[in-house]
Amino acid sequence: MDRRKSLKALAVGTISAGVFVEACKNGKDKNALVSKDTDAGGKKFGYDRQPEEIERYNEVTAKTFFTGHELATITVIGDIIIPRDEVSGSASDAKVPEFIEFIVKDMPQHQVPMRGGLRWIDMQCFKRFEKSFVDCSEEQRITMIDEIAWPKKAKPEMAAGVSFFNLIRNLTATGFYTSEIGVKDIGYMGNRPNQWKGVPPEVLQQYNLAYDERELNETVKFD
């Protein structure tokens, strides 16, 4: 067959011309086609990963993005946003700075706004207090944060700081409420095998709702 000749020609120089098999017809191809273990990263990650994802993870984590000073600033601001309270710990207790370091490498669109915002806040502090943000007293830090934490009442010249604080508030909150401490704090009670028996009766009562006959009789029941 001419066609097969031309295919063979293509293969020369890579492995060998002898690898062509008619797979299902003669079943000789088994060795050539053993699939890679797709769960290669399973042990390291604890969940299913593709080789490309493992490569991406290794690439991202091989680099360090924030300087020590930047990370210290993120930590201080993070704990101002999410401090320890009577319910749960702080952002740094939940390792939020480590999350932010990872996520800006994984989502490069955050890199310039974060780095620039950290620089912006330091420059503001130098002008006001002749110190970087982390070197300021607690009182000075809060004075600075109060200038940028309230979008509606912030002065127009603070707009860049407001944008930065909105971003770091978002990343800190997301990092915190997706941590073990944060999920417990927010009260998410799922992600475990259970039986869905419907809305608890006292909640139905609170909202003055009730299941109708069909919803009671025709839905799934458990022993």
Next chain:
Amino acid sequence: MAAYILAKEGLKVCLIEAGPMYDPKKNVTQLKNPWESPRRGASTRFRPFGDFDASYWGWQIDGEPYTHKDNTKWDWWRTRMIGGRTNHWGRISLRFGPKDFKRRSIDGLGDDWPITYEDVKPYYDKVDRLIGIFGSIEGLDNEPDGIFLPPPKPRLHELMIKKAATTAGVKVIPSRLSILTTALKDNQDRGSCFFCSQCNRGCTVYADFSSSSVLVNPAIKTGNVDVLTNAMAREVLTDTNGLATGVSYVNKEDMQEYQVMGRTVIVAASACESARLLLNSKSARHPNGLANDSNVVGKYLHDSTGAAMGGILPQLFDRKRYNEDGVGGLHVYSPWWMDNKKLDFPRGYHIEYWGGMGQPAYGFGFGMENLNGKYLVKGKQKEAGGYGKSLKEDYRYFYGAGVGMAGRGEAIAYESNYCEIDPTIVDKYGIPVLRFHVKWSQHEINQAKHMKETFKEIMHNMGAIVTWGDNGPEDDYGLEDPGKIIHEAGTVRMGSDRKKSSLNKWSQAHDCKNLFVVDGAQFVSQADKNITWTILALSMRASEHIVSEMKQQNL
């Protein structure tokens, strides 16, 4: 489905898959906590629906581009793994109704199918029994009931939606999902649902439907199936008579070319990928590509329409906590309830709903400055934004109050919407790629407008505040770009006129009798019903036909 039916009948089958092997029991992301993902479940280009989603790849695949013509838009979803996109889909399993097979007779647009609901009904019944689906008997005229397992009770926000929608004249009924709320009769391989709401991650006990766990695994067990993974099909091979003889593919692991020979070739690579394979299968007998004497392969490409709206329910602020995960997806939905004769668009849509106390993931808490200054928190007016203990109180206060809805509607299948081979671009395997040309018509835009009006009324009736999705004519009422809903169909359609269709009513090529196409490509139109259940029914029907034709020596 085809591999399953044929292998069960004792035929030898070779299943060719472009991605790796996948089994949700072994490749687990289910029941993982958000902190186990370094990106907290955020999406990546490898998993666009989130770091725990089961789908390998999605909108883009490294080294496998696609292009667009005339600045048109088409987002093409491709999953590369055993079971394909059935590993992450919404499990919404709706039968087409009698009207859905003869839309041209009703509104003069598109074409009628060469088959009717009565032709497909026995296969829907068999699919229901084989795979399992929950739902409720409603007796609606174009939403045929199936053989249902009991549905789950509505969640709290779903009860509120039901009340509000019913007031607006929109019917709300239990959803119809292929999830085993109770054990499936005569099936020892699959467990029943334990209500973690994570079907899109794949189910370790096979309580939901994915081809990988429910069809491919038992097919392999018969001993009649060889599975070739990481095998990228290049073309369907034909002999001098124009009959299919096999498939040529690239083994991605050694980058060598291989051929598989067989009596019959069945294509089910997803609508656009199937069209691509056939268009790339040129020969002296089929100079235009295989199954393409009619020149319709690639044409009539259409996706569901989609438009959505989200908001918050103030009555759910500061709500009591409990586990309301439920099944993976909605417990109630709204089938199309109106008569198009009274409307300025020809086809219907159904509504899907969401809300409640979901698992936190990347993006949780974003935009609090837009919420906490607007609504009283525990009776106090606060300044927007902020930090500290007061801010932590706000996150707790607003958690679980979100609600939303989306329409999924029927678009008209037009000849002018198509995918074709881009003459200048090949992928990394040297296979010519697809170029898309798809545009919405005014029909779809008017339908999106109607969706938004309906959503607003439902939101208003339950006292919800709309926070996004209140689009106007400037952006076509938020109508999603075509392709986005991932219900592509129509590219290798069936029909009784071989000049206007590729396949006959048995999913068999008019111009190549031992070639069958059994995915969404064969659809003439796709109703407003997610297409999976009909793909399964038609694939089963075609497979049984193949067996019968082989017994009669016709194949």
